[in-house]
Amino acid sequence: MTTRSxxxxxxxxxxxxxxxxxxxxxxxxxxxxxxxxxxxYTIADLRHLxxxxxxxxxxxxxxxxxxxxxxNTLWFVxxxxxxxxGVSLAAALLLNATALRGRAVFRTIFFLPxxxxxxxxxxxWRYLYHPRHGLLNQLLGALGVSPIDWxxxxxxxxxxxxxxxxxxxxxxNMLVFVAGLQAIPxxxxxxxxxxxxxxxxxxxxxxxxxxxxxxxxxxxxTTIGYLQLFAEPYVMTQGGPADATLSVVLLMYEEGxxxxxxxxxxxxxxxxxxxxxxxxxxxxxxxxxxxxxxxxAGGRP
Amino acid sequence: xxxxxxxxxxxxxxxxxxxxxxxxLVWMVSASFMPAGEAxxxxxxxxxxxxTLEHYxxxxxxxxxxxxxxxxxxxxxxxxxxALACNTLAGYAFAKLPFPGREAVFRGLLAxxxxxxxxxxxxxxxxxxxxxxVDTFLGVLVPGMASVFGIFLVRQYARGIPDGxxxxxRVDGAGEGRVFLxxxxxxxxxxxITLAVFAFLGAWNDFIWPLVVLADERRYTLPVALANLxxxxxxxxxxxxxxAVLTVAPVIVLFLALQRWYVAGITSGSLKE
Numbered sequence: 001m002t003t004r005s006x007x008x009x010x011x012x013x014x015x016x017x018x019x020x021x022x023x024x025x026x027x028x029x030x031x032x033x034x035x036x037x038x039x040x041y042t043i044a045d046l047r048h049l050x051x052x053x054x055x056x057x058x059x060x061x062x063x064x065x066x067x068x069x070x071x072n073t074l075w076f077v078x079x080x081x082x083x084x085x086g087v088s089l090a091a092a093l094l095l096n097a098t099a100l101r102g103r104a105v106f107r108t109i110f111f112l113p114x115x116x117x118x119x120x121x122x123x124x125w126r127y128l129y130h131p132r133h134g135l136l137n138q139l140l141g142a143l144g145v146s147p148i149d150w151x152x153x154x155x156x157x158x159x160x161x162x163x164x165x166x167x168x169x170x171x172x173n174m175l176v177f178v179a180g181l182q183a184i185p186x187x188x189x190x191x192x193x194x195x196x197x198x199x200x201x202x203x204x205x206x207x208x209x210x211x212x213x214x215x216x217x218x219x220x221x222t223t224i225g226y227l228q229l230f231a232e233p234y235v236m237t238q239g240g241p242a243d244a245t246l247s248v249v250l251l252m253y254e255e256g257x258x259x260x261x262x263x264x265x266x267x268x269x270x271x272x273x274x275x276x277x278x279x280x281x282x283x284x285x286x287x288x289x290x291x292x293x294x295x296x297a298g299g300r301p
Numbered sequence: 302x303x304x305x306x307x308x309x310x311x312x313x314x315x316x317x318x319x320x321x322x323x324x325x326l327v328w329m330v331s332a333s334f335m336p337a338g339e340a341x342x343x344x345x346x347x348x349x350x351x352x353t354l355e356h357y358x359x360x361x362x363x364x365x366x367x368x369x370x371x372x373x374x375x376x377x378x379x380x381x382x383x384a385l386a387c388n389t390l391a392g393y394a395f396a397k398l399p400f401p402g403r404e405a406v407f408r409g410l411l412a413x414x415x416x417x418x419x420x421x422x423x424x425x426x427x428x429x430x431x432x433x434x435v436d437t438f439l440g441v442l443v444p445g446m447a448s449v450f451g452i453f454l455v456r457q458y459a460r461g462i463p464d465g466x467x468x469x470x471r472v473d474g475a476g477e478g479r480v481f482l483x484x485x486x487x488x489x490x491x492x493x494i495t496l497a498v499f500a501f502l503g504a505w506n507d508f509i510w511p512l513v514v515l516a517d518e519r520r521y522t523l524p525v526a527l528a529n530l531x532x533x534x535x536x537x538x539x540x541x542x543x544x545a546v547l548t549v550a551p552v553i554v555l556f557l558a559l560q561r562w563y564v565a566g567i568t569s570g571s572l573k574e
Binding site: 004 | 307308314315319325329342345386393398399401406410415425427477478506508513523527531538544556567568
């Protein structure tokens with residue numbers, strides 16, 4: 001072995017050891033745990049541990065709270081996800097507008113919510129959402145809209161959390177879109193303009209196809225992030241009212257750390273992981289296909 | 302004429318969007334200085350009638366927030382330093398020091414990027430419990446010490462270092478440790494700042510893991526203490542807002558000071574390959 005490869009192994013050893021012990025190991029253990037009935041009795045005495053095979057997964061299928069949690073989480077991914085990506089793209093286009101002065105200041109302002117502590121801003125939004133003296137209802141009231149019980153009404157609670165999440169996150173994807181927009185060569189826009197393409201046509205036929213790889217990255221990142229929804233419902237609604245904002249990770253947290261059903265909780269964690277992998281791979285495949293349609297062989301600039 | 306109108310429209314939209322984005326944060330700061338009860342006034346008050354520091358004083362004097370501030374700052378700093386050391390060494394090796402199985406291991410790490418931390422959380426808690434680290438700061442620290450994303454970030458950057466510079470140092474008789482410390486590390490300075498900001502913000506803002514590991518209220522980090530404060534003082538809007546300001550202000554200041562590197566990290570992470 002050369003000195004260089006010995007040094008290489010030595011250099012990666014600390015990080016890989018830590019990752020193996022505190023990340024890879026626990027992930028594998030979660031799979032094993034999911035096949036056991038590890039619960040509060042097992043914590044007291046390991047001899048209570050029994051292998052139950054796929055029982056936990058079977059129980060998950062019939063558990064109405066699990067179905068509720070998955071429905072809520074998927075709603076978040078499918079509704080709040082595209083909404084947040086749309087807001088991010090709009091903000092990026094705005095920042096990219098040639099006429100805009102003070103670009104750096106606007107960029108910083110739009111990005112600010114991303115770095116804030118979620119718990120702190122969730123606390124702030126809880127007060128903004130207050131049905132009687134919250135800022136939002138008072139503003140809406142000035143426009144003649146009757147008060148909405150944002151966090152207390154099962155129909156509004158999840159959309160309210162989505163609004164907070166979009167506000168908190170859009171700046172991140174916005175930056176990614178800005179980088180993608182800046183990578184588009186100006187000559188493509190010039191060529192389109194010479195062909196008489198208006199603003200919308202240039203956006204539709206130059207910007208969108210050229211941003212395809214960016215959309216993929218942003219889509220996967222956002223999906224994975226929203227599937228892990230936890231702190232918003234934990235701080236603002238505790239999953240209520242009537243489980244309207246119960247998310248998969250919140251349910252896992254409750255099963256695992258409130259009721260100490262670690263076997264059942266791990267099974268839940270694994271279904272979540274499976275969802276993340278399936279959705280990411282599907283998004284990748286979908287994007288590949290639409291790329292092929294947008295740019296038939298040789299047609300890509 | 303049309304162009305001028307367009308410019309006005311762009312600025313109007315940008316100003317409106319900036320106002321909406323800042324509104325929750327501005328209200329948070331403003332409400333934290335309002336006399337008790339004023340934040341819930343109808344009609345709405347945007348500014349305090351008589352600005353007061355009483356809530357900040359109460360937080361430090363009565364509710365011992367200084368202790369939680371110290372816990373958060375200490376934990377985030379320690380996480381940052383350890384993560385910097387581990388991830389930089391590993392990232393550099395993955396970029397510049399060929400060793401058997403390197404590419405296979407790296408592909409494995411990339412796949413691990415998809416796996417959310419929550420999947421590991423329940424067994425990780427059992428592990429931390431077995432190690433006797435429940436309700437200790439070390440227990441909070443443990444999962445953040447090395448990160449796949451950090452290794453990835455450093456590797457992408459270190460690949461840009463020309464091999465010739467490293468080889469020149471080797472010819473001069475420098476060992477690999479010295480080549481790394483004296484030649485590679487200074488060249489990696491920008492990405493180290495990026496990594497440090499990511500690690501610090503991540504550790505400071507983390508909620509679920511400190512919530513799980515810490516039991517004794519006196520050891521709570523700021524976000525956990527804040528969530529606790531809301532539970533006990535939900536009626537004291539102004540007091541809670543002061544707590545939120547203290548939780549958010551340090552990360553906002555850090556971001557404003559170092560945003561150039563933070564932004565560079567996000568865009569370099571997304572434009573890979």
